Amino acid sequence: LREKLKDSAKRESGIRHVHVIGAGTMGGDIAAWCAARGLRVTLADLDHEIIAKAIGRAAEFYDKKLHSSIERRDALDRLIPDFEGAGVAKADLVIEAVVEKADVKRKVFDGIAPKMKEDAILATNTSSIPLEVLREGLAFPDRLVGLHFFNPVAKMELVEVVAHDQASQATLDRVHGFCGAIDRLPAAVKSAPGFLVNRALTPYLTEAFVMIDEGTPKETIDRAAEDFGMPMGPIELADRVGLDIGLDVVRMLKNNLDDPIPEIPAWLEKKVETGETGRKAGKGLYAYDDKGKPKRA
Numbered sequence: 267l268r269e270k271l272k273d274s275a276k277r278e279s280g281i282r283h284v285h286v287i288g289a290g291t292m293g294g295d296i297a298a299w300c301a302a303r304g305l306r307v308t309l310a311d312l313d314h315e316i317i318a319k320a321i322g323r324a325a326e327f328y329d330k331k332l333h334s335s336i337e338r339r340d341a342l343d344r345l346i347p348d349f350e351g352a353g354v355a356k357a358d359l360v361i362e363a364v365v366e367k368a369d370v371k372r373k374v375f376d377g378i379a380p381k382m383k384e385d386a387i388l389a390t391n392t393s394s395i396p397l398e399v400l401r402e403g404l405a406f407p408d409r410l411v412g413l414h415f416f417n418p419v420a421k422m423e424l425v426e427v428v429a430h431d432q433a434s435q436a437t438l439d440r441v442h443g444f445c446g447a448i449d450r451l452p453a454a455v456k457s458a459p460g461f462l463v464n465r466a467l468t469p470y471l472t473e474a475f476v477m478i479d480e481g482t483p484k485e486t487i488d489r490a491a492e493d494f495g496m497p498m499g500p501i502e503l504a505d506r507v508g509l510d511i512g513l514d515v516v517r518m519l520k521n522n523l524d525d526p527i528p529e530i531p532a533w534l535e536k537k538v539e540t541g542e543t544g545r546k547a548g549k550g551l552y553a554y555d556d557k558g559k560p561k562r563a
């Protein structure tokens with residue numbers, strides 16, 4: 267992945283100015299991160315106080331993480347509060363990070379699309395809404411892409427770059443290049459409910475909620491998951507994400523996936539029957555070398 271990142275970083279993304287809409291948990295931190303990585307950033311929100319809070323949070327982050335006062339000053343200079351939303355007309359990349367509601371996001375798109383530069387890319391930080399839903403009515407679906415950062419932005423290196431069948435290759439290449447330029451690891455995923463990480467993660471979180479209802483204390487669940495090796499238990503993680511955002515994601519998956527627990531695939535039963543049981547057998551979903559390392563493409 268690191269090698270892929272280096273390659274993509276070399277590709278010229280042509281992105282120098284990023285406009286972020288929605289200065290909450292994610293938008294504020296995405297903006298702060300991009301400015302720290304040398305990009306000019308304008309940050310907009312309906313609520314001006316939230317922009318001010320995000321800038322304050324960025325200043326604290328820079329104080330802790332950037333080495334010199336010059337670096338700190340330069341990063342803050344690059345992070346511009348945009349109360350009128352004027353930055354959208356100058357940006358090479360617009361990142362939408364408003365609430366997880368398709369109708370709200372589409373309204374935001376309607377408002378900004380006519381103002382964007384002709385070659386600017388529109389990215390959405392949606393956690394779960396398929397791009398096919400969000401692109402409805404958009405005049406330039408070829409320049410729409412999902413750019414799904416994770417929380418907390420400064421710690422989580424992975425970013426899902428979400429493609430859909432109308433996104434142009436040039437758009438995807440530029441966005442992969444952008445991820446490299448801001449020191450993040452892009453994972454190319456296809457548009458689908460929950461994309462990749464949330465599709466796998468959400469059932470894990472909701473099973474933990476069911477266990478609470480069945481009488482297992484939340485501390486026990488979190489401690490067990492952490493002892494198992496997770497950096498944070500599912501209950502604390504749900505709180506970190508925000509229960510409102512989490513509920514929107516669960517609803518989206520529940521309404522758009524056929525079955526919360528999918529059918530057992532026939533190939534799984536066959537693999538077990540034929541002894542391809544995983545690492546211990548030298549072959550499961552992956553093939554394993556002599557040292558027990560999976561041979562991954």
Ligand code: NAI
Pocket residue numbers: 287288289290291292293310311312313316363364365366367370374391392393394414415416417506507508511
């Ligand atoms: P949040 O509730 O902290 O922030 C949303 C912000 O959008 C608020 O400040 C609100 O004032 C602003 N807003 C709402 N409508 C607006 C409009 N029409 N124009 C401009 N600003 C508007 O939400 P959060 O957690 O930052 O989530 C934002 C997006 O990021 C959602 O799509 C969410 O699914 C996604 N996301 C959230 C993660 C999390 O852990 N919270 C992780 C990854 C993605």
